[in-house]
Amino acid sequence: MPEICKKCGMIKDLCVCEILDKEEATKIRVYTIKAKFQKLVTIVEGIDRKNIDDTAKELKHALACGGSAKGGQIVLQGDHKKKMKSVLVKMGYTSESIQVE
Numbered sequence: 861m862p863e864i865c866k867k868c869g870m871i872k873d874l875c876v877c878e879i880l881d882k883e884e885a886t887k888i889r890v891y892t893i894k895a896k897f898q899k900l901v902t903i904v905e906g907i908d909r910k911n912i913d914d915t916a917k918e919l920k921h922a923l924a925c926g927g928s929a930k931g932g933q934i935v936l937q938g939d940h941k942k943k944m945k946s947v948l949v950k951m952g953y954t955s956e957s958i959q960v961e
């Protein structure tokens with residue numbers, strides 16, 4: 861008899877509860893800094909590195925701005941703090957895990 865996870869009812873080999881718990885704890889930080897020529901850029905930190913390129917692409921599309929992912933951060937041109945949370949929530953992140961500064 862394979863072991864069954866009490867939480868989700870799947871056999872342990874297929875259970876993703878631990879992974880989901882980890883994602884739940886993810887803290888995404890959103891803040892702006894002044895970049896070159898006093899222009900504001902929005903920094904998004906805490907996105908899983910294996911998703912970061914896709915996430916950057918989606919954010920650029922959703923916010924209609926330029927940007928890039930590097931060193932575990934997404935850097936977007938302009939100030940997008942107001943819209944960032946709703947955009948990230950639409951992408952599947954929980955609003956509790958997103959901290960906009």
Ligand SMILES: [Zn+2]
Nearest residue numbers: 865868875877
């Ligand atoms: Zn489970």
